[in-house]
Amino acid sequence: MKMSVTELDERLTLIALDGRMDLEGTQAIDQQFGFQTTTQKRNLVIDLSQVSFLASIGIRTLLTAARGQSSRGGKLVLAAPEPMVRKVLDSTGVDQIIPIYPDVAAARAAFPA
Amino acid sequence: MSAESVSPPLHLHAQPAAIAAASAWARACAAQHNLDEDDSYRLDLCISEWVENVTRYAYPDYAPGALELRCAVAPDGVAVTVTDSGRPFDPLLLPPPHTPATLTDATPGGLGVHLVRKFADACTYHRDGEHNVFRMEIRPHAAGEAGTRTSRGADRRTPEPGAFPVTRTDGAVVADEPRSGRDRRDSGFISSFRIFRNVPYDELEKVLGSCPVSEFTEGEVLLRPGDRNQYLALVIRGRLRIHLETPDSDDYVEIAPGDCAGEMSLVDGRSVSAYVVAHDRCRLLLVDGHTFLNRLLTLPHVARNMLSMLAERMRSSNTRSIERAKSAVALAALQRELSVAHDIQASMIPERFVLTPARPEVECAGFMRAAREVGGDFYDAFYIEPNRLFIAIGDVCGKGMAAALLMVRTMMLLAAEASKPVLNQRMHTRAVLESVNRQLAEKNDNGYFASVFCGVLHTTTGLLSYANAGHTPPVVVRGRAPVCYLEVPRNPIIGIVPEAEYGVSELVMPPGSTLLLYTDGVTEAETAGGEMFGEERLLELFRTKKPRTAEMVADDVVQAVDTFAGGYPQSDDLTLLALVYRGDAPPA
Numbered sequence: 001m002k003m004s005v006t007e008l009d010e011r012l013t014l015i016a017l018d019g020r021m022d023l024e025g026t027q028a029i030d031q032q033f034g035f036q037t038t039t040q041k042r043n044l045v046i047d048l049s050q051v052s053f054l055a056s057i058g059i060r061t062l063l064t065a066a067r068g069q070s071s072r073g074g075k076l077v078l079a080a081p082e083p084m085v086r087k088v089l090d091s092t093g094v095d096q097i098i099p100i101y102p103d104v105a106a107a108r109a110a111f112p113a
Numbered sequence: 114m115s116a117e118s119v120s121p122p123l124h125l126h127a128q129p130a131a132i133a134a135a136s137a138w139a140r141a142c143a144a145q146h147n148l149d150e151d152d153s154y155r156l157d158l159c160i161s162e163w164v165e166n167v168t169r170y171a172y173p174d175y176a177p178g179a180l181e182l183r184c185a186v187a188p189d190g191v192a193v194t195v196t197d198s199g200r201p202f203d204p205l206l207l208p209p210p211h212t213p214a215t216l217t218d219a220t221p222g223g224l225g226v227h228l229v230r231k232f233a234d235a236c237t238y239h240r241d242g243e244h245n246v247f248r249m250e251i252r253p254h255a256a257g258e259a260g261t262r263t264s265r266g267a268d269r270r271t272p273e274p275g276a277f278p279v280t281r282t283d284g285a286v287v288a289d290e291p292r293s294g295r296d297r298r299d300s301g302f303i304s305s306f307r308i309f310r311n312v313p314y315d316e317l318e319k320v321l322g323s324c325p326v327s328e329f330t331e332g333e334v335l336l337r338p339g340d341r342n343q344y345l346a347l348v349i350r351g352r353l354r355i356h357l358e359t360p361d362s363d364d365y366v367e368i369a370p371g372d373c374a375g376e377m378s379l380v381d382g383r384s385v386s387a388y389v390v391a392h393d394r395c396r397l398l399l400v401d402g403h404t405f406l407n408r409l410l411t412l413p414h415v416a417r418n419m420l421s422m423l424a425e426r427m428r429s430s431n432t433r434s435i436e437r438a439k440s441a442v443a444l445a446a447l448q449r450e451l452s453v454a455h456d457i458q459a460s461m462i463p464e465r466f467v468l469t470p471a472r473p474e475v476e477c478a479g480f481m482r483a484a485r486e487v488g489g490d491f492y493d494a495f496y497i498e499p500n501r502l503f504i505a506i507g508d509v510c511g512k513g514m515a516a517a518l519l520m521v522r523t524m525m526l527l528a529a530e531a532s533k534p535v536l537n538q539r540m541h542t543r544a545v546l547e548s549v550n551r552q553l554a555e556k557n558d559n560g561y562f563a564s565v566f567c568g569v570l571h572t573t574t575g576l577l578s579y580a581n582a583g584h585t586p587p588v589v590v591r592g593r594a595p596v597c598y599l600e601v602p603r604n605p606i607i608g609i610v611p612e613a614e615y616g617v618s619e620l621v622m623p624p625g626s627t628l629l630l631y632t633d634g635v636t637e638a639e640t641a642g643g644e645m646f647g648e649e650r651l652l653e654l655f656r657t658k659k660p661r662t663a664e665m666v667a668d669d670v671v672q673a674v675d676t677f678a679g680g681y682p683q684s685d686d687l688t689l690l691a692l693v694y695r696g697d698a699p700p701a
Contacts, residue, residue: 056224084154
């Protein structure tokens with residue numbers, strides 16, 4: 001599992017995840033992802049397009065990050081999940097509490113300037 | 114799909130590495146059975162979630178056991194059976210997770226089993242002797258339906274457990290979560306209690322049919338020590354708490370639905386030894402003593418079940434006592450280490466320190482009192498050349514062990530840099546601070562920092578050259594000039610920006626001058642009412658008192674702060690370094 005961080009502009013950061021979000025994958029990015037998502041207030045778009053597999057442990061990571069941001073006044077949204085990944089998000093109710101957008105552009109538009 | 118294409122079984126140890134192995138195996142099975150990408154995903158998900166559940170919960174941490182995965186052709190697809198010999202656990206009885214309304218309610222956990230039930234087309238569980246046997250079936254191309262179902266809004270608001278109805282191996286059809294529904298008693302809920310395991314239902318019904326069901330409100334005390342207990346209470350809904358000391362003590366045992374209370378005092382006929390309190394709204398079935406002893410205990414299996422429950426309770430209470438003893442030992446060890454750390458620190462920075470005898474022209478006295486066992490403040494004073502005295506004071510952010518370690522590092526670096534050969538007398542303090550700052554900042558992943566004031570006093574001319582990194586300015590008393598704070602260059606704290614620059618200032622101290630370096634533990638000392646000692650009070654102290662030695666200066670300040678605080682415990686370390694310059698005046 002890999003992650004890359006891009007500052008889209010001064011108020012929005014894109015974190016692209018790449019690989020399997022299972023136990024191994026999540027552990028591989030855990031510290032870096034946790035640091036990027038919970039240590040300061042930010043607006044974050046998590047690009048899931050390259051995530052080929054999402055298990056409950058990955059959901060836990062996403063929920064922790066979203067909760068960390070919401071308690072700091074920031075916002076975290078998900079973008080571009082593959083259909084099966086989307087199904088996992090839907091059937092655990094994640095879509096009810098974290099906004100999910102079909103692509104990064106739509107997610108960006110959710111943060112008006 | 115033919116019988117020959119069946120993948121060989123996979124044997125694993127229930128530890129985290131098993132999940133990746135099981136997942137790879139699942140993909141191989143899916144490929145062998147020509148499942149498409151979505152079905153292969155579902156098989157992978159179900160297997161890895163279930164294997165994760167087994168590795169986490171089935172076995173005690175210290176003894177991970179085995180698990181076995183078998184893949185076989187099922188009538189409509191592929192079936193994987195996972196067998197473990199851990200604690201009995203029927204995943205089909207787990208209630209579905211509640212869908213949180215907001216992020217703050219979201220408890221990230223307990224989703225694994227739910228995902229399995231959602232994504233498998235059928236699941237069955239049975240306990241086979243000492244084994245949990247869980248079977249999951251994936252039927253090709255069923256995902257489309259599941260997908261449509263889960264993406265409907267109404268479904269998501271009331272999540273369904275998924276995979277129901279299920280057929281259990283004993284032939285019973287489980288239409289829905291069997292522990293939900295209002296009429297639990299009639300559906301045999303009570304007969305599933307541990308105490309009634311294997312007891313024929315009709316015999317049980319005959320005995321329990323006459324026993325009353327009572328409701329209790331949250332916090333209601335059912336029994337007190339000394340009471341005569343009349344009933345065995347079987348918890349149908351809600352929870353009871355058993356407290357040994359007071360009805361609201363933090364240390365209690367919880368009795369959950371399916372469990373019972375009151376059996377001890379019924380069995381030995383003695384009075385109640387603890388408080389029994391309703392933790393929330395409770396519904397209890399009350400079995401009176403006579404019925405319990407004469408009709409219930411005589412039913413087959415009840416006595417045995419009862420004994421096994423009592424044995425388990427005794428074991429768990431033993432375990433708790435051992436854990437408590439262990440954590441007490443661990444705490445004592447930590448305390449010992451802290452006290453060693455305190456001693457080491459005290460030997461580096463004595464609480465009281467006087468640097469005088471050999472050098473009549475300058476007197477120096479230091480004082481430090483840490484707010485906890487170890488502190489983050491420091492002071493230092495030593496000669497770098499026969500007539501040049503280096504002085505420093507600092508305050509490391511934070512408190513406790515992390516601050517103490519950084520403090521030691523900062524102090525060591527300062528001493529090392531200050532002791533290096535002086536290339537440029539005027540610029541020495543600047544070079545010292547810049548070099549210490551660079552070294553601290555370059556290896557500072559945690560963002561810790563420190564404020565430092567340091568200077569070099571030429572003991573024959575009285576010239577003090579000094580630099581400052583975000584520290585509080587010292588108090589200076591020079592001849593008849595008014596008592597004031599020394600003007601210091603405004604430069605950043607050290608440890609953050611490696612390339613920060615530090616300016617140097619100079620001041621001539623005529624013989625008889627006094628300089629007081631201190632940390633904010635002095636000016637921010639607080640009374641119980643929240644009033645602060647403050648900078649003005651510190652200046653006033655110097656206006657009114659005319660102490661003769663550095664030691665007296667230090668003592669006066671400490672005493673004034675202590676009197677002011679009136680014994681109120683302080684959160685900051687209290688540290689100071691007083692210097693009296695006598696120049697070539699004859700020693701007192």
